[in-house]
Amino acid sequence: MNFWLDPAKLHVERARLEDADVVAKLHAQGFYRGWPREDFQSYIAAENTPLYVACDAKRKIAGFAMLRLVGDEAELITIAVDRAWRRKGIGLMLMRQLFTELLRSPARKLFLEVAEDNEAALRLYGKLGFSKLSERKGYYPRPDGTPATAIVMARDLE
Numbered sequence: 001m002n003f004w005l006d007p008a009k010l011h012v013e014r015a016r017l018e019d020a021d022v023v024a025k026l027h028a029q030g031f032y033r034g035w036p037r038e039d040f041q042s043y044i045a046a047e048n049t050p051l052y053v054a055c056d057a058k059r060k061i062a063g064f065a066m067l068r069l070v071g072d073e074a075e076l077i078t079i080a081v082d083r084a085w086r087r088k089g090i091g092l093m094l095m096r097q098l099f100t101e102l103l104r105s106p107a108r109k110l111f112l113e114v115a116e117d118n119e120a121a122l123r124l125y126g127k128l129g130f131s132k133l134s135e136r137k138g139y140y141p142r143p144d145g146t147p148a149t150a151i152v153m154a155r156d157l158e
């Protein structure tokens, strides 16, 4: 099933194996340390790591988000939007679609980790009703060698 996002004329759908290359590039654009395309191929193929892409009718991908499902819990593993497409509501819409998808799973809570200095993501998650549970110091490696603290957040799924 496709979920159309107006007014950007994008929709959200499950990623296909051939999306792994673009997804890996978007991930590398969004984070200090990228993950190899082969890893994304495995995630896309696996049932417990559903990956969703926001794309247009020609399947040009503007962003993606990936979950891990474990029993009655789910974790947002990663989310990234192409720089050219940021601040247009795509991150918000991807997240809302994940919530809808998760209603069809046994998951009752969605967890995530976010760097304490990632203002864009913190605001996005705040807007979506996530609250802070704890901190993990030294969690994210950084180019200057000073690792950043992760904020652990969660939100009930209902």
Ligand SMILES: CC(C)(COP(=O)(O)OP(=O)(O)OC[C@H]1O[C@@H](n2cnc3c(N)ncnc32)[C@H](O)[C@@H]1OP(=O)(O)O)[C@@H](O)C(=O)NCCC(=O)NCCS
Binding pocket: 030, 031, 078, 079, 080, 081, 082, 085, 086, 087, 088, 089, 090, 091, 092, 093, 113, 114, 115, 118, 119, 120, 121, 123, 124, 125, 127
């Ligand atoms: C975080 C990210 C996914 C947001 O995607 P996006 O499509 O630009 O987000 P949206 O346009 O849906 O923004 C929704 C809300 O989040 C907040 N937000 C998003 N980007 C922001 C920014 N740069 N500064 C401040 N607030 C921001 C705002 O509250 C925004 O609502 P508004 O535009 O009405 O003010 C994107 O910035 C990104 O890919 N970053 C790099 C990867 C990353 O950090 N991922 C999160 C890891 S935990």
